[in-house]
Amino acid sequence: MNFDRRKFLCKTAHAALGASVYSALGNLRLVHAAASANYSFSDYKALVCIFLYGGNDAFNMIVPTDGAHYAQYQTVRPAIALARNTLLPLNAPASGAGSPGDGGSYGFHPAMTDLQALFNQASSPVAIVANVGTLVQPVTKSQYQNGTVAVPPQLFSHNDQQAYWQSSPPSNAPITGWGGRICDLIASANASTLPMLNSLSGEDAFMRGETGNNYIMNAGDAATIDVPDSWDTNANNLKSVFDALRAAGTQGNALERTYAAQINHSLNTAAQINAAINATGMPNFDSFFPAISDSGLDRQLSTVAKLIWAANNGVAGYTGQKRQVFFVSTGGFDTHDRQLPIQPVLLGTLSRSMAGFHRALNSAGLASKATTFTASDFGRTLSCNDDGTDHGWGSHHLVIGGAVTGGRFYGDNPSHTGTAAMPSLALSAGNPNDAGYGQIIPSTSVDQYAATLAGWFGLSASDLALIFPNLTNFSVKNLGFA
Amino acid sequence: MSKTVRIAPRWRRGLVLALAATTFFLDTAHAASKAYQPSSLLLIKPWISGTPADASRFLAQTTFGPTDADIQRLVKLGYLAWLDDQFAAPPTRMLDYLGWVKNTLGEDVDTNHVLEAWWLGALGGPDPGNNALIHRDQLRQRVAFALSEIFVVSTKTTLIDQFPNGQAYFYDVLVNDAFGNFRQLLEDVTLSPAMGVYLNMLSNQRTDSTKNIHPDENYAREVNQLFTVGLVLLNPDGTPQLSGGLPIPTYTQDTVKAFAHVFTGWNWADCNPAVHQNFSDCDVNWTTGANMQQPMAAFANYHDNGTRAPDDLSGKQLLNYPGAANAGLLVDGGTPQSDLKFALDNIFNHPNVGPFIGRQLIQRLVTSNPTPGYVQRIAAVFNDNGHGVRGDLKAVISAIVLDDEARNGAKKYPDSFGKLREPLLRMAHIWRAMGAQHRCGHNKVVTRSDKSVYTEHYAAQPYRYAGWYSAWSTDYLFNQRVMYANSVFNFFRPNFVPPGEMAQKNLYGPEFQITTDSQIAEVTNDVLPRAMWLDIRDTCDSTDDYGDVAIDHLRDLALAGSGQGGPADPADRLVDAYNVRFMGGQMSTYMRTTLLNYLNRIDHYWDNGGTQDWRIARIQRALYLILTSPEYAIQK
Structure with a gap:
């Protein structure tokens, strides 16, 4: 059965219309989608979303190193400015495409040595996308302050902005995310019935699609239900009764049926996933993550590497998987207080994990098959609250993968020509990017960022317009980093 | 009678x-x-x-x-x-328990003791320090737990995680105020150090443009969005008011900013800013933690009262609504205390609070999808308890559980009524209903590797040393542990809609948000040893982190059969008793028949190698099958 793109379009068009007034609460209700039959690929690709919960302060992750810009930085963040001589220089082009766009030079936070090395190497796999954030359409400071252009609702609120980042635009009843919507439309790419989307760190908007065919697992494996089927050798054994009680359609209440469906989904999928993780010949990907623990980002990414390997190495059940989407996360980025001592841990972990993942895939010849990107609630204010920062808006993000043209800055700019534009670091009043209180107005929308990723993944331009209904408001629809 | x-x-x-x-x-x-x-x-x-x-x-x-x-x-x-x-019933307070651990047992108090204190309240029973005192404040504890999922503080946060007394003080605020007035609850929460640390009102200060510092908006935003009024204007029945078909925001970013400026000038109770360079240099008392269990104190020099130009925000416009005092405009020149009072009164009296809080309490206690009429009846009680008193939580809670929909909703709305039982409630339920005890049941002297000794005080109660899996790390298996949410947005959101049938029917299911593929496997697996293997009579094994709390199977022996078993001695009394005890008598005919067809086959030949009464096999299997079933999972 064909996915009904006309209905999908109709519904998302409503969302876009609602978005122009109040997008998060538009009465969006997408159709219950049937699988698309339109996509077929001979190659394999994976998208990996690393969500940084809490709102990463990218203005201390990527910091100016040239004198003029550094002086501005130091003035605007006196309490939390990093020392200039500790920054890790980034060898991006000095001007033109691929440069930061403001004539300046930049460096990583001192804790990010692993990613710095990858950014600066030949055929770099690491790209920086400048000043990305939630937008309905491009907006200037005066437009924002005068309220003449629609902006996402509940800016600066964690939950709402997480939802907006992951769904763009969000909606009610039920909310779907762009990871889930990508999978809805591209579902036909996979011969296997395994869920296309795996989360290794819980449920969130990103993975919600129309068909709900995702799998939310532990960081290291899929938990299996241990029904004691070998016991009770009576013809009518314990397992058969357990199965009878969870059987679809035997319950009289929608919540009970939903619970039963979830048990069944868990049971049917877990065994296949665990078999893949433990497949014969699986490389020792854990060794690329020296600090690997039970459930952290390293463990999640190592498991992702194993599942990517399984899909590329003929592991039973995974042979038909041509497209996979993964969601991993790490938290603690809401640095209102004591940011200086906290951030080295956060960013050091992120840097080592991302680099370790890339090296792990590279060791198995899989680096070009996965594109990994960061996302977060929002950026943080350029101004500070004593020794921390508050909820902001635009923020820089990182993309890594063998298919990425790295060592460069990407993004859109106020002239909408599709090159990076690092925001001004001037104090609020004189800062054209400052919404008024230290929050930086994004120059690049989540839709542009996500559509670039989805375009690499193989979605057609017309399907990108369905998945990202507000993409039409931006003239540049592909940022070109992958 | x-x-x-x-x-x-x-x-x-x-x-x-x-x-x-x-x-x-x-x-x-x-x-x-x-x-x-x-x-x-x-x-x-x-x-x-x-x-x-x-x-x-x-x-x-x-x-x-x-x-x-x-x-x-x-x-x-x-x-x-x-x-x-x-x-x-006398409240069970966490600080009392922590005091017993510290003063009577002489143990170093840590976060695990806070969890033990929570289990003591949740399970009830004899006080470990005074066995004559029976903890029986079940309703207060259940409501406090519900409030802890609305007024969220998470011990995942650094600093809070290091001060169990601060965690206990905060939870005790919820326990103490559960039957009080919502306005008092709001103030006690606001001034608690744990919340002050968690949402950054503690040491929040007026703008200092020389340092480019401005007030933090975290508490200002969440107290409105999550604790009281919510994002959009509500009708009295909890449905959103619409204008041109779209919801109407309750407030704007400017409102949040104004509240942020109000919530300035509060710090640790023993803070002396004069001896510090910065307001935020005042610190928790690392030695005693004493200021973690005292309400925050006000420091006028750091409070924005609108009078210090150009940094202060003059004329703070808070929430405006029909009947709002001074149309929500805070007059300049107040004290930290008077401004806080104005701001909390301003929030408390907003017409959204009744339906917003009423609906969430209904969701925590009764059903995920209350009808608008149900919400409206509860909001009306919130607005006026019949004596002109607003926010009387005793009246609100009574109205919620006595409402016709709470009592008869399962019959009126059989397809949609009820809620998914939370993992911690499931675990508490089996332990309470089956007479669980700690298997060790006595104090035990343990020798460390360096030959020194210490005493483990099991006190025969399930909550003492209940174990890593059983009580301390339920977050790891079940995505839920008291005061341990990932964020201020709790373990799950009140408006979560699970995909599939419930999405098609527009049904909310908050608890489904943590019911991932892995979690549902762990929740199901957890029943297996508790129902099938572990019994209160097993030998004590203090190194067992899982099975040290066990249920009492033999209490139901008489229900399980009176003769030789088999179809001639059917298990219907057992199934019917469990139907009442665990499922409110709501087991379907299909489920009852399915269970009996299986359990009735178990007879006296079923001897597990001659080691146990065959009736125990019936009890074990009935428990396993009921407690893993979708029908039981939904409290109706």
Whole structure:
């Protein structure tokens, strides 16, 4: 059965219309989608979303190193400015495409040595996308302050902005995310019935699609239900009764049926996933993550590497998987207080994990098959609250993968020509990017960022317009980093 | 049982007035009610408790799980007398427990003791320090737990994680105020150091443009968005007000900013800013933690009262709504205390609070999808308890659990009524209902590797050393542990809609948000050893982190059979008893028949190698199958 793109379009068009007034609460209700039959690929690709919960302060992750810009930085963040001589220089082009766009030079936070090395190497796999954030359409400071252009609702609120980042635009009843919507439309790419989307760190908007065919697992494996089927050798054994009680359609209440469906989904999928993780010949990907623990980002990414390997190495059940989407996360980025001592841990972990993942895939010849990107609630204010920062808006993000043209800055700019534009670091009043209180107005929308990723993944331009209904408001629809 | 008409307490009189307008009528024929002639106002008969099955359903909503004893007691007392008894029951406070651990046992208090304290309240029973004292404040504890999922503080946060007394102080605020007034609760939460640390109101200060510092908006935003009024204007029945087909925001970013400026100038109770360079240099008392259990104190120099140009925000516009004092405009020149009072009054009196909080309390206790009429009835009680008092939580809670929809919703809305049981409630339920105890049951002297010794004080209670899996790390398996949410948005959101059938039917299912593929496997697997293997009579093994708390299978031996087993000695008494105890008598015919077809085959030849009574096999398997079933998973 064909996915009904006309209905999908109709519904998302409503969302876009609602978005122009109040997008998060538009009465969006997408159709219950049937699988698309339109996509077929001979190659394999994976998208990996690393969500940084809490709102990463990218203005201390990527910091100016040239004198003029550094002086501005130091003035605007006196309490939390990093020392200039500790920054890790980034060898991006000095001007033109691929440069930061403001004539300046930049460096990583001192804790990010692993990613710095990858950014600066030949055929770099690491790209920086400048000043990305939630937008309905491009907006200037005066437009924002005068309220003449629609902006996402509940800016600066964690939950709402997480939802907006992951769904763009969000909606009610039920909310779907762009990871889930990508999978809805591209579902036909996979011969296997395994869920296309795996989360290794819980449920969130990103993975919600129309068909709900995702799998939310532990960081290291899929938990299996241990029904004691070998016991009770009576013809009518314990397992058969357990199965009878969870059987679809035997319950009289929608919540009970939903619970039963979830048990069944868990049971049917877990065994296949665990078999893949433990497949014969699986490389020792854990060794690329020296600090690997039970459930952290390293463990999640190592498991992702194993599942990517399984899909590329003929592991039973995974042979038909041509497209996979993964969601991993790490938290603690809401640095209102004591940011200086906290951030080295956060960013050091992120840097080592991302680099370790890339090296792990590279060791198995899989680096070009996965594109990994960061996302977060929002950026943080350029101004500070004593020794921390508050909820902001635009923020820089990182993309890594063998298919990425790295060592460069990407993004859109106020002239909408599709090159990076690092925001001004001037104090609020004189800062054209400052919404008024230290929050930086994004120059690049989540839709542009996500559509670039989805375009690499193989979605057609017309399907990108369905998945990202507000993409039409931006003239540049592909940022070109992958 | 004789019925004497007493002067009803305030909460009850308000309740009667508020509910009189509804079609509230309990369908029961309890004998005691026939002797009692209700007044003309009193259409309801909430003193009736009905059948044991009805009582079990009521207790599923109001306690940490029905037990046979509680069911019998409620049937005898009736709902009203039971509520009165619960309102009067002495609160179980975490700080009391921590004090016993520290002062009597001489142990270093840590976060695990906070969890033990929570289990003590949740499970009830004898106090470990004074066995004559029975903890029985189930309703208060259940409501406090619900409040902890609205007023969220997470011990995942650094600093809070290091001060168990600060965690306990915060939770005790919820326990103490659960039957008080919402306005008091709001203030006590606001000034608690744990919340001050968690959402950054502690050491929040007025703008200092020389340092480019401005007030932090975290508490200002969340107290509005999550704790009181929510994002959009609500009708009294909780549905969003619409303008041109779209919801209307309750406030703007400017409102959040204004509140942020109000919530300045508060710090640790013993803070002395004069000796520090920065306001935020005041610190927790690392030695004693004493200031973690004292309300924050005000420091006027750091409070924005609108008078210090150019940094202060003059004329702070807070929430404006019909009837708002001074149209929500805060007059300059106040003190930290007077400004806080104005701001909290301003929030408390917003018409959204009743439906916003009322709906969430209904969701925590009764059903994920209350009808608008149900929400409206509760909001009306919140707005006025019948005596002109707003925010009377005793009246609100009573109205929620006595409402016709709470009592009869499963019959009226069989397809959508109910809620997914939370993992911690499931665990508490099996332990309470099956007489769980710690298997060690006595104090044990343990020798460390360096030959020094210490004593483990099991005190025969399940909550003492309940174990890593059992109590301390339920977050790891079940995505839920008290005061351990990932963020201020709790373990799950009230408006979460699970994909599939419920999405198609527009049904909310908050608890489904943590019911991932892995979590549902762990929740299911957890039942297996508890039902099948672990028994209270097993040998104590203090190194066992899983099975050290075990249930009592033998208590139900007489129910499981009286003869030789098999179809001639069927298991229907056992299944019917468990139906009442665990499922409020709501087991479907299909499930009952399926269970009996299996359990009836178990007979005296089923001897597990001759080591156990065959009836135990019936008990074990009935428990396993019921507690893993989708029908049980939904509290209806």
